[in-house]
Amino acid sequence: MLNLATGGRGFGLRRFDYFQNTYYADVPYQITDGGLDVWIRLVPSPDARRAEDPSKDAAAREERLSRAVAEHAEIQIEGTARR
Numbered sequence: 001m002l003n004l005a006t007g008g009r010g011f012g013l014r015r016f017d018y019f020q021n022t023y024y025a026d027v028p029y030q031i032t033d034g035g036l037d038v039w040i041r042l043v044p045s046p047d048a049r050r051a052e053d054p055s056k057d058a059a060a061r062e063e064r065l066s067r068a069v070a071e072h073a074e075i076q077i078e079g080t081a082r083r
Contacts, residue, residue, distance in 0.1 A: 016061045019044040019068065028082075036081045045074040 014020040021044075028037035048068060 016056055016058070018061065018065055019048040019073070031081075035083055037083075039080045039082070041078050043076045043078055045076065048073045048075070 023042040025040045028039045030037055
């Protein structure tokens with residue numbers, strides 16, 4: 001809760017820029033047959049990360065997200081498995 005209350009600064013999150021953050025699952029997905037825990041994260045593409053975003057408000061953040069969708073910005077879905 002503290003991280004949410006402080007705008008994500010505890011983990012280095014950039015509140016007004018979706019593309020400068022990496023998003024992790026809170027809990028792993030479990031594959032019972034193989035006894036594996038699979039951790040998933042979403043990572044914006046390097047091109048999306050390099051784009052400038054001088055905005056400091058939620059409206060500008062949403063506008064940038066809308067532009068990224070219209071321009072087919074890419075994200076990577078990464079997974080790590082552990083026993």
